[in-house]
Amino acid sequence: MQVLYFAWMRERIGAASEEVDPGEARTARELVAQLSARSEGHAAAFGDLRAVRCAVDQEMGDLDMTIAGAREVAFFPPVTGG
């Protein structure tokens, strides 16, 4: 599955996207646990989950959303447009 990062999460991880095998992870939160182990940057990006939002196949939701069958999961901080 494709995982996307935005804003300071993208900067800490050092990539806007990466191909990931979700393995046993069934929710976005379980995927986060797996991704955090990838590098120090990943750990820093996911250090405070209160500041992390996600979208599964472009549908916004919370970290307990299912990722079963998803082609794309995105992680990003709270939005600040306008």
Add this chain to the structure above:
Amino acid sequence: MQVLYFAWMRERIGAASEEVDPGEARTARELVAQLSARSEGHAAAFGDLRAVRCAVDQEMGDLDMTIAGAREVAFFPPVTGG
């Protein structure tokens, strides 16, 4: 004193202003009673006092405002700008 009329009050009376001796009238309401006797047009303009607003020396108020010493009294319908 100068008396001013606006909108349909001006049209019914047939004048935008007239010079008036207020005589015994001490409030705008007492002035109205006197003005109403001037012509059929005046009587029509003051026929429904719920639709009449006034200003004494350019200060908006109600018909019980004093007109003592006033140089100008204006009568007009509720405003409809904007």
Add this chain to the structure above:
Amino acid sequence: MDGAGPRTTVTVCREDFDIGAEQARLTAGNLEIGAVVGFTGLVREMTGAGAISAMELEHWPGVTEKALEAIAAEAEARWPLAGLRIVHRYGPLAPGDRIVLVLAASRHREAAFEAAAFVMDYLKTRAPFWKKETGPEGGCWVDARDADDAAAARWQDGS
């Protein structure tokens, strides 16, 4: 907001106005403005029996300007504004024509939205303008709307 106080101007005129130019003038040189809310009022044609072909806007020269300035001062007292602009036309107008422009500038959007709405509500009930519409059956003076009185009244609870 920068010690100089807000930039506030009122114009009552026959001529049309340019919204983009007015907004550029209001915000020029003030980099602390984060939000501008604009209200534009237009002449509606209506349809059916109430269809109008023209409108004439009467006002009370001199007093109208003072009334609008008093409303602007009240808005400045209630909200932290960086600028406020009111333009109101009078004279002959046609359906689709612009009647009134209110622009309110502030750091954040809440003050700008509220101030613009407040100015319109007070203008509708306190500024000496009267609309006469020309329709298929001749001229007709527009009645005041109860909804406008109610809209103005909502700003009086907290004052």
Add this chain to the structure above:
Amino acid sequence: MDGAGPRTTVTVCREDFDIGAEQARLTAGNLEIGAVVGFTGLVREMTGAGAISAMELEHWPGVTEKALEAIAAEAEARWPLAGLRIVHRYGPLAPGDRIVLVLAASRHREAAFEAAAFVMDYLKTRAPFWKKETGPEGGCWVDARDADDAAAARWQDGS
């Protein structure tokens, strides 16, 4: 409003926009519009330690447009609008630059004011944009404001 439904368009772009031209396009040919409310958001310079010299606005191409269209559709469902226009910029911006434009057109001012405020409140909390400010100490991602969450929440009581 005329059977054809409201005229609604969303644009996400790098380029600046022209408020007067946008408003003229939104109202063109519809003589039933009596009110247009416009919101313009601008980059603030701030002052002191928080002073910024530049801003970079990141977004999520494709998803941003869908999010703004969903917000516009929600506004149309809630208020009788004749037209709604949203323009949001991304990329590099400087203090004083325009960021976002929302225009809401309706017969009467209440719907136009409320719809424009609603769109801004939802846009601030639901559209995938992220602001990075450059100040004296380098780049800094802007934190979300609690006030924006509160502003968005006020529209959810009655729905």
